[in-house]
Amino acid sequence: xxxxxxxxxxxxxxxxxxxxxxxxxxxxxxxxxxxxxxxxxxxxxxxxxxxxxxxxxxxxxxxxxxxxxxxxxxxxxxxxxxxxxxxxxxxxxxxxxxxxxxxxxxxxxxxxxxxxxxxxxxxxxxxxxxxxxxxxxxxxxxxxxxxxxxxxxxxxxxxxxxxxxxxxxxxxxxxxxxxxxxxxxxxxxxxxxxxxxxxxxxxxxxxxxxxxxxxxxxxxxxxxxxxxxxxxxxxxxxxxxxxxxxxxxxxxxxxxxxxxxxxxxxxxxxxxxxxxxxxxxxxxxxxxxxxxxxxxxxxxxxxxxxxxxxxxxxxxxxxxxxxxxxxxxxxxxxxxxxxxxxxxxxxxxxxxxxxxxxxxxxxxxxxxxxxxxxxxxxxx
Amino acid sequence: xxxxxxxxxxxxxxxxxxxxxxxxxxxxxxxxxxxxxxxxxxxxxxxxxxxxxxxxxxxxxxxxxxxxxxxxxxxxxxxxxxxxxxxxxxxxxxxxxxxxxxxxxxxxxxxxxxxxxxxxxxxxxxxxxxxxxxxxxxxxxxxxxxxxxxxxxxxxxxxxxxxxxxxxxxxxxxxxxxxxxxxxxxxxxxxxxxxxxxxxxxxxxxxxxxxxxxxxxxxxxxxxxxxxxxxxxxxxxxxxxxxxxxxxxxxxxxxxxxxxxxxxxxxxxxxxxxxxxxxxxxxxxxxxxxxxxxxxxx
Numbered sequence: 180x181x182x183x184x185x186x187x188x189x190x191x192x193x194x195x196x197x198x199x200x201x202x203x204x205x206x207x208x209x210x211x212x213x214x215x216x217x218x219x220x221x222x223x224x225x226x227x228x229x230x231x232x233x234x235x236x237x238x239x240x241x242x243x244x245x246x247x248x249x250x251x252x253x254x255x256x257x258x259x260x261x262x263x264x265x266x267x268x269x270x271x272x273x274x275x276x277x278x279x280x281x282x283x284x285x286x287x288x289x290x291x292x293x294x295x296x297x298x299x300x301x302x303x304x305x306x307x308x309x310x311x312x313x314x315x316x317x318x319x320x321x322x323x324x325x326x327x328x329x330x331x332x333x334x335x336x337x338x339x340x341x342x343x344x345x346x347x348x349x350x351x352x353x354x355x356x357x358x359x360x361x362x363x364x365x366x367x368x369x370x371x372x373x374x375x376x377x378x379x380x381x382x383x384x385x386x387x388x389x390x391x392x393x394x395x396x397x398x399x400x401x402x403x404x405x406x407x408x409x410x411x412x413x414x415x416x417x418x419x420x421x422x423x424x425x426x427x428x429x430x431x432x433x434x435x436x437x438x439x440x441x442x443x444x445x446x447x448x449x450x451x452x453x454x455x456x457x458x459x460x461x462x463x464x465x466x467x468x469x470x471x472x473x474x475x476x477x478x479x480x481x482x483x484x485x486x487x488x489x490x491x492x493x494x495x496x497x498x499x500x501x502x503x504x505x506x507x508x509x510x511x512x513x514x515x516x517x518x519x520x521x522x523x524x525x526x527x528x529x530x531x532x533x534x535x536x537x538x539x540x541x542x543x544x545x546x547x548x549x550x551x552x553x554x555x556x557x558x559x
Numbered sequence: 560x561x562x563x564x565x566x567x568x569x570x571x572x573x574x575x576x577x578x579x580x581x582x583x584x585x586x587x588x589x590x591x592x593x594x595x596x597x598x599x600x601x602x603x604x605x606x607x608x609x610x611x612x613x614x615x616x617x618x619x620x621x622x623x624x625x626x627x628x629x630x631x632x633x634x635x636x637x638x639x640x641x642x643x644x645x646x647x648x649x650x651x652x653x654x655x656x657x658x659x660x661x662x663x664x665x666x667x668x669x670x671x672x673x674x675x676x677x678x679x680x681x682x683x684x685x686x687x688x689x690x691x692x693x694x695x696x697x698x699x700x701x702x703x704x705x706x707x708x709x710x711x712x713x714x715x716x717x718x719x720x721x722x723x724x725x726x727x728x729x730x731x732x733x734x735x736x737x738x739x740x741x742x743x744x745x746x747x748x749x750x751x752x753x754x755x756x757x758x759x760x761x762x763x764x765x766x767x768x769x770x771x772x773x774x775x776x777x778x779x780x781x782x783x784x785x786x787x788x789x790x791x792x793x794x795x796x797x798x799x800x801x802x803x804x805x806x807x808x809x810x811x812x813x814x815x816x817x818x819x820x821x822x823x824x825x826x827x828x829x830x831x832x833x834x835x836x837x838x839x840x841x842x843x844x845x846x847x848x849x850x851x852x853x854x855x856x857x
Contacts (some may be wrong), residue, residue, distance in 0.1 A: 205704065268565045494732070495719045534572065541576055545710040546718065 184410070197288070207555065208404060209250055212371060217253040219375050226253045234260050249347035249367035253446035256342065264341035274338030276537065281331025281542045288503045289324035292317040295491040295500060303472050307486035308479045315476070318466050319459045320504050326365070346521075352458070353515050355450040357421045360458060368404070372397050395419050399506035410473060414464040422456060430484050501549070562674050584682075584709030587721040591682055594724030595627025597647070600654040601850075605630045606644050607661020607781075613835045614661070614783035616845040619727045623849045628652075630729060633679050633803050634716075638666060638763040639675050643692055647683065650776060659775045659848070662804060663834070664797050666764065667756035680703050681712035684690055731838045733831035737786065742833050746792050753834075754796035761803060768811050778814045779851075780804050783844055786833040787824040815855070 217238065222227040229235045238257045265547075299306050299314035330347035337344045349365050354360035361369045370376070380393040395416075402415020467473035490497045513519045519528050528536070588666055592598045603626055612632035622629045624717075629652065631644055641660070648655065677696035683689045683703060694702050705712050713721075723729070745751055771778050782804070790797040801818065808816040823829055829840030836844060 216760060268562070388615050417678055493716065495715050499715050534575075538572075538576055540577060542710055545580065547581070547715060548711070 195272075203387065204466030209244070212250045216250065216371060217257070218374065226257070229253070229257060241337070241342075243340070243342075244330075244333040244344060247384075249330055249345050250371050251344060251367070255465060256346060259342050267341060270338050270341050274335045274340075275337060276335070278335030279537055279540050279544070281328040281333075282548075283328075283333065283544055284324040284507070287543055288507060289321045289328060290549035291496065291503065291547070292321040292500055294496065296321055298491065299465055299489065300468070300472075303476045303479070306479070308481070308484040310486075310489040311476050311480050313488075315459055315463055315466075315480075315502065317504075319352070319462050320507065322462065324463070324507070325347075332503055338467050338556070349521065350511055350515055352455050352509065353451055354454050354458075355447060356454060357418065357425050357457070360454060361418075368401070372401060376400055378399060391414075391423065394422055398422070398493070408466055409470045410464050413470060413473070414461055417461045417464060421461070441494050503547075562667040580708055580710050584712065586681055587710075587713050587718060588664075590721030590724040591717060592724070593727075594720045594729075595631040597631065598649045599627055599629055600652055601627030601629040602654055603657045603659065604648050604652060604655050605632060605659045605661065606641055606648065606842050607632050607659075607783075608636045608641075609634045610663055610783045610785065610834060610836075611659075611661030611781065613731050613733055613831070613837075614844050615781075615843055615848060616731070616841050619845045620849055620852075624852060632661065635671065636645075636676060636679065638760045638767070639836055640679065642763055642767045642770075643680065643689065645770065646688060647686060649770070649776075650686070650688070654848050655776060657779065657780045657852075658771055659781050660767075661839070662780045662782050663785055664793070664800050665752060666761040667800065667803065668752070668754055669757055669760060682717060684712060695806065714779045731834055731836070731841045735831055735835055735837060736828055737830040737832050739786075739788070739827050742786065746788060751789060751792070754790075754793045754800060756796070756800055758804065764807070765810075768807060768814055776813065778811070780814060781814045781817075781848065782818040782820050783836065784820045784829075784840075786827065786830055787820075789833050790820070790824065817848070817851055819844055833840050 217226065217229070217235075221228055229238070234257065235262055238251070238253060241251070241256060244251065296314050296318045299310055301320070303311060303314075327348040334344045334347070345367055348366060349358055349363040349366065351364035354363050377393055378398045380396060381389055382393065383390055385393065398415040398419035399412065401411070401418075402411045402416075403412070405411040463476050463480075464470075464473045467476060491500075510519070514521050517527075563800075572661040588728070596604070603620065603624070605615060605617070607627065609632065612630070612634070615630070617628045617630040631648055631649070633640070633644070636644065642708060645658065645660075648658075651709060663848075677693050680689045680693055684693060697705075768778060804816045804818070808814045823840070826843075829836055831840075
């Protein structure tokens with residue numbers, strides 16, 4: 180509303196829209212998207228009309244993923260609601276494993292990193308470049324652990340009840356390109372936009388200029404979905420432009436036939452690291468309170484390295500945050516390499532070692548877990 | 560048979576969790592008690608918050624005075640918490656003859672310290688008095704979770720303190736010097752903690768001193784210096800607080816008031832921040848305290 184009023188003022192129109200004093204339920208966008216997905220699937224003839232109001236209501240407001248997703252499709256969840264579910268040992272074990280890992284990511288890693296990130300991003304003008312870089316890196320892991328932690332808990336809780344929800348994250352910080360990142364981050368939302376926005380616009384089977392438009396629209400809508408704030412819009416647009424640059428880069432590589440270097444490990448590492456850095460930079464716009472703050476952070480990251488480095492509330496907490504990030508990365512590398520499975524179903528690790536691992540996670544939650552912060556994605 | 564096996568594994572996993580939970584919490588508690596000197600029958604005990612924690616060097620006192628010193632200091636504790644800590648020390652330590660109680664201009668101020676300070680006492684839930692204090696101040700689910708899962712009573716700072724207890728490390732690691740210009744700017748903006756003496760807090764300290772008087776324990780109300788700029792800006796309230804400490808030292812025969820505010824409150828190089836001393840400051844104040852104890856012994 181502020182943005183619209185701002186535009187009106189610039190245009191010289193003497194019109195001011197006022198706010199509606201409404202309290203919106205948490206996870207409103209997730210409800211909406213799930214219901215919309217059903218309506219569009221029925222419209223396109225991909226799913227049958229559901230006549231049972233209780234079943235439909237359960238589909239839209241299925242409690243494990245009620246407030247933060249993953250956004251389910253009627254073809255998956257609605258069909259499962261039609262079946263009878265009895266207790267299964269396998270579901271209980273797999274669901275519990277995933278739930279514990281999700282809880283650990285949320286209350287041990289994300290909430291701890293939030294202390295530092297919130298402090299720095301509250302007044303970024305007070306901190307120097309190195310502090311802002313660390314806060315941004317911490318935020319990248321905070322938002323990942325927060326949201327993927329919630330998704331894992333939702334999928335795990337549903338699995339205990341006998342339901343299989345769709346995967347929402349697949350090691351996004353191991354993406355080797357921006358397009359790969361969006362296949363790994365918030366998969367249920369990305370595929371939603373792909374199926375209901377990108378494809379109806381023509382997808383990639385259109386002229387090049389229209390394809391550019393389609394990509395731009397999808398990322399713009401994605402930014403807008405996260406909030407009616409310029410920071411989210413810029414974040415979405417930034418990803419769109421990165422997507423374009425990447426496709427142009429790939430075209431150049433193909434033209435000059437230098438694709439062979441893609442096979443080397445160093446090249447792959449370089450690609451993963453550079454995508455991670457770029458994604459981290461884009462998070463600045465996602466996390467900053469205003470565009471002015473985001474620009475100020477950018478300037479300080481590149482120019483202002485004068486002030487002393489801020490270690491946070493205590494050295495112990497700061498070091499622990501770094502240790503936890505390393506812990507996460509080591510585990511994720513084992514998942515990336517296929518040593519342990521992403522969704523805990525077919526792990527190569529010895530069952531006894533697995534038991535020690537889950538005991539460690541549970542004791543980690545008990546010892547280092549924090550309970551003060553809510554989920555970042557509750558606001559969407 | 561198939562399900563029986565699963566249930567047995569589940570029970571074994573749960574049992575293993577609680578056994579580990581018990582062992583880890585026991586290990587941490589032991590380290591924590593070493594760090595705070597709660598199980599040592601020492602002659603001198605320090606009770607206070609972070610000012611005293613960073614202001615006095617326990618090891619130096621032990622070396623110079625030749626007696627055992629326990630330093631039971633926690634960040635952010637108010638006078639009620641300090642009363643609980645004093646009672647806890649008295650239950651644990653039978654040889655105590657001198658208790659050094661950390662005070663400052665904000666001793667009787669409620670604002671600024673944590674409202675949920677009962678959480679500081681989670682590790683000591685096995686102590687019935689502390690258990691009752693925590694249960695009165697926390698909600699049922701929080702209380703029960705801490706009772707059942709013992710490791711949930713700790714956080715990284717307590718874990719760190721516990722390890723320091725095992726390693727015998729009480730060093731002040733707050734290296735660096737206060738940013739005086741920044742402090743002056745904050746004072747100009749009114750951004751500083753106000754001194755407000757409340758009757759309730761005055762009464763709590765009186766009760767604590769009364770308890771110590773009954774046990775015939777010598778009490779030293781020790782004012783570890785805080786930067787003069789902070790107290791000068793609130794001079795009437797500061798003087799009123801000092802007068803209260805003077806009055807307590809006259810009211811109780813066993814109580815002495817040792818005000819080390821002057822002249823060190825003007826020595827900005829001794830401070831890590833406006834209210835905490837750095838290692839250099841700690842060394843100066845510890846020497847003065849040792850000197851006072853030696854003189855008063857004679």
